[in-house]
Amino acid sequence: MATTLTLPDLHGRLTPYTLRDAEPIRASAPTAPFNRIAYSAAHVVADPLAAIDPFLESRIDWDATIAYRQRLWSLGLGVAEAMDTAQRGMGLDWPTSLELIRRSLDAARDVPGALVASGCGTDHLAPEDAKSVDDVIRAYETQMEAIESLGGKLIVMASRALARVATGPADYERVYDRILSQAKQPVVLHWLGSMFDPALAGYWGTDDLDAAMDTALGIIAAHPDKVDGIKISLLDKDKEIAMRRRLLPGVRMYTGDDFNYAELIAGDNEGASPNHGQSDALLGIFDAIAPAASAALQALAVGDTDRFHAILAPTVPLSRHIFKAPTRYYKTGVVFMAWLGGHQRHFTMVGGQQSARSLPHFAELFRLADAAGLLERPDLAVHRMKLLLAQHGVE
Template sequence: MAITLKLPTRDGTLEDYTLSGSAPVQPERGVKFDRIAYSAAHVVADPLAAVDPWIESAVDWDATIAYRQRLWSLGLGVAEAMDTAQRGMGLDWPTSLELIRRSLDAARDVPGALVACGCGTDHLAAAEAHSIDDVIRAYEEQMEAIEKLGGRLIVMASRALARVATGPADYEKVYGRILSQAKQPVILHWLGDMFDPALAGYWGTRNVDEAMDTALGIIHARASKVDGIKISLLDKHKEIAMRRRLPAGVRMYTGDDFNYAELIAGDGHGSDPVQGRSDALLGIFDAIAPAASAALGELAAGNVMRFHAILGPTVPLSRHIFAAPTRFYKTGVVFMAWLNGHQSHFTMVGGQQSTRSLPHLAELFRLADAANLLEQPELASRRMRTMLALHGVA
């Protein structure tokens, strides 16, 4: 029986929407990939905690770890305590470290589970950073804590460094120091200012091409210490240009939530296979995990057309979730988890569930249905009706 709801439009009217009725795509059991694929995973808030949500973070640890176990079961790695987990937008460093500890512990029970852990300087308020040495000490503190737990590092972009650096040489000093000490090859993270305005001018310049030169210089200087770099600039041409210039064996992890399908598929450029394609470290993979897994399995089997047939329809949804202001994309990711029954509520750390409008969420629902991503359509429809009622729509 068809399911129909009245959903709001951007002009403030209501219109009937009937679900497609298409079955969601699921990967084969034991699916294998020929790309490394990390999902930056969200955290599940504890809605019953008596905290001030704009000030304190309260996490439902059981539900949060259960979501990571789901990602591992689909063959995806977990990029832990990243911006998708609201790092710097509600999730503080002590809670992030506890999240990393619990995730690493859970991964030990899952053969082959991949975890990489966000290492930053967020316990050092940008306004309290007065020198490059302050930034280095902050990075080193988090490095030591994560490596003590056995975690592999994702070196996150630093708001404090962006504030105090006077030019590319300061970035070279900081990253050179951090890379020289890393126990395992790290993933670097270049997060564009559309995700975090405080990171404008990262690598010492607002010119993206010059910034890329600096980042590549740092990588080439210590290539053995770098597993790869994730760039989140939402510009496929910049990503392709950079990956073609990476040292042999250093991976490009796409963070482009607008163009990930074609970037992962690749263009076959160069003799080194990793220069002709992107691996993945994506926030959208949290929201589209079954489709991402199924598509990557098809790609590994050589079924490129099937890969695009599965992943292509998810791109409009992703572009909507990551629409400006892009930093509020986490709301859409958590809304998807709630619609699909992976958490019992739509409450977020930091009260971030309020950052998107009802028409935005209604369009997300339509696009998720069009991409065959509503895993339990009846449940998703009931929850969408609950959201409508909360906003006064009968």
């Protein structure tokens, strides 16, 4: 018999909702390699028993955090570590990020074929303390040395400090020239739009996205052997397609578009190089939809594009809801999904960010997760949704 519970709608009205009478998507290990590289930017699990001031300090449940990464690897997904999905810059500081990277790399050594790429930024340097481009370079070098000493592959994250001190494209060219020339192995560059972080407005030295793209492409062209690819998160599929067609052969486009990922990954088979007609993936939403992402990529790997789209299409409304403005609070929806799925014992976040979205937002996310077949354990999800409702006075 189908389960019904009372949920608030997006106008705050209480209405009955009956779960669909269908099996959820079941997680399974791939039987063959994917034909796309797919990184999931992974969240961290807070320690809810730590006696700390949650808005000022962070404590991580390391066992649960690493167990979640092991789940992603078991589904064939790589882990993009210590990125914004892990609340980098929104509660997760640099020392804790480095410990997270170390533990993740250690765990990956026990998993054949496990992919890990780690966020290298400047977040230990407060933007207001950056006085020059040289300060930014030194900050990048500090994190770069620390991660590479662990054997880590770098994702060179966009820098709030650089966005603050740079006076134009030439300053970006100087910083990235210095960093890329020192890299021990090819890196992934990271272009995060201002909808994800307002402090990154005007990145690459201009608010004009086409001019910014020219600067980024010029930096890549100057260091073709040091750039594996670039992840862009602009939520603009046309800009991503235009840029991937201009990349040098062998340089990958990693989509960070949590609104249009399905069609971007499937591709259009146009471009000078085979991989420029498609995007690989480095996505926060893959944390929340991991079973569907894995199943879809398995279908794509055997040429079943129809099944690929059939699996991912229902996840797109869910993703657009999780990443709705203000987009920077999407991490709350990602962790909520992990809690509903039984992958952590509680709905508590670093920095108290579980309070960043409303009860109607969570209720709609529950509905969309059900519609997408992503309530892995429906009885547990219903029980936990009722707990959240009761906490907000809805019995």
